[in-house]
Amino acid sequence: MHSSSPTHPCCLRSVPLPLASAAGGRIFEATAGNTGLALALVAARRGYRLTVVVPDKMSDEKIASLRSMGAEVVLTRSDVGKGHPEYYQDLAERLAREAQEETGEPAVFINQFANPANPAAHFEGTGPEIWQQMGGRVDAFVAGVGSGGTLAGVGAFLRARNPAVELVLADPDGSILAPLVKSGSCGAAGSWLVEGIGEDFVPSNLDLKIVSSAYTVSDAEAFAAARQLLLLEGVLAGGSAGALLAAALRYCREQTAPKRVVTIVCDAGSRYLSKQFNDHWMAENGLVPRAKTGDVRDLIARRHLEGEDIWANPELPVDQAIRREQGRGTALKTPSAREKAATALGSWAGRGGAQTRPPRA
Numbered sequence: 001m002h003s004s005s006p007t008h009p010c011c012l013r014s015v016p017l018p019l020a021s022a023a024g025g026r027i028f029e030a031t032a033g034n035t036g037l038a039l040a041l042v043a044a045r046r047g048y049r050l051t052v053v054v055p056d057k058m059s060d061e062k063i064a065s066l067r068s069m070g071a072e073v074v075l076t077r078s079d080v081g082k083g084h085p086e087y088y089q090d091l092a093e094r095l096a097r098e099a100q101e102e103t104g105e106p107a108v109f110i111n112q113f114a115n116p117a118n119p120a121a122h123f124e125g126t127g128p129e130i131w132q133q134m135g136g137r138v139d140a141f142v143a144g145v146g147s148g149g150t151l152a153g154v155g156a157f158l159r160a161r162n163p164a165v166e167l168v169l170a171d172p173d174g175s176i177l178a179p180l181v182k183s184g185s186c187g188a189a190g191s192w193l194v195e196g197i198g199e200d201f202v203p204s205n206l207d208l209k210i211v212s213s214a215y216t217v218s219d220a221e222a223f224a225a226a227r228q229l230l231l232l233e234g235v236l237a238g239g240s241a242g243a244l245l246a247a248a249l250r251y252c253r254e255q256t257a258p259k260r261v262v263t264i265v266c267d268a269g270s271r272y273l274s275k276q277f278n279d280h281w282m283a284e285n286g287l288v289p290r291a292k293t294g295d296v297r298d299l300i301a302r303r304h305l306e307g308e309d310i311w312a313n314p315e316l317p318v319d320q321a322i323r324r325e326q327g328r329g330t331a332l333k334t335p336s337a338r339e340k341a342a343t344a345l346g347s348w349a350g351r352g353g354a355q356t357r358p359p360r361a
């Protein structure tokens with residue numbers, strides 16, 4: 001059922017309680033997309049007007065889904081941090097304040113990062129569900145942090161049942177959270193392409209002290225894991241799920257005794273067909289390892305000799321050429337491209353994918 005929902009389970013659960021306090025008027029939220037989709041679902045049903053502020057690195061598919069569900073989408077910069085007026089959370093809060101001042105009608109900034117309804121929903125919903133499905137035998141829970149609601153809520157529930165449960169953080173390379181867990185300090189946040197997890201601040205919904213251990217996962221490793229999950233298990237999952245899986249696998253390999261380890265498929269990979277499942281996008285972002293030639297060819301993202309570019313010859317009618325250009329970037333276009341990608345990314349069981357650092361998002 002979850003896979004046919006336009007939202008995704010983690011975020012949908014965190015929505016009803018905050019909405020209960022919205023009491024009419026408008027709703028504003030800062031979101032990587034999925035909380036916005038969950039809000040859009042509920043807002044449409046209840047007749048609220050919803051504005052979501054989304055960093056511009058998020059996938060076209062998520063933005064199109066938000067619009068299709070009636071949300072007003074304000075795209076903002078993804079290269080600025082907390083405190084900057086164009087930072088998505090600061091902007092959403094300001095827009096809510098201004099809307100209320102201008103119209104006198106109530107406008108609620110949901111603020112999933114500090115709203116206690118978010119971890120509470122995971123404490124009451126996701127945690128018990130995991131516990132029940134695992135028959136009360138859970139040794140470790142691996143999660144990422146966007147708002148921190150999943151890790152805080154599920155973590156509190158599992159620890160209440162079994163204080164020995166390990167809470168393992170999977171964090172994108174560039175986020176400040178894993179360095180904070182590992183060493184208690186961190187430098188400035190970097191950038192990463194995985195959507196929905198990783199932070200440049202610690203959300204107040206999450207006490208990082210609950211985290212037992214942390215793994216830093218590169219974009220390349222996260223996307224490789226998500227692609228392998230599809231090819232090997234038939235599960236079409238997003239990049240954050242790939243990061244969680246990669247971290248869970250590393251955690252499992254380090255254990256000396258069998259353990260029951262739980263992680264989450266945070267959202268559907270169909271939201272990223274133009275990104276992590278698109279060979280061209282992967283290549284353009286330096287996420288597919290390639291043999292170096294030591295000359296200018298190293299700078300060419302789409303190589304003609306490998307059939308990666310779009311070309312037209314004088315015999316091709318113009319409308320066909322346009323159609324060809326518009327159809328560019330179709331995910332995993334040919335069997336040979338698919339095979340090539342699978343081979344290039346390697347087997348996760350062997351080496352956990354590539355480690356290339358992509359350019360700034």
Ligand SMILES: Cc1ncc(COP(=O)(O)O)c(C=O)c1O
Pocket residue numbers: 010011032033034035144145146147148149150151195196197238240241266267
């Ligand atoms: C794709 C994806 N993965 C992971 C998360 C992280 O969940 P949380 O906000 O509970 O930390 C989110 C949250 O929006 C998400 O959209």
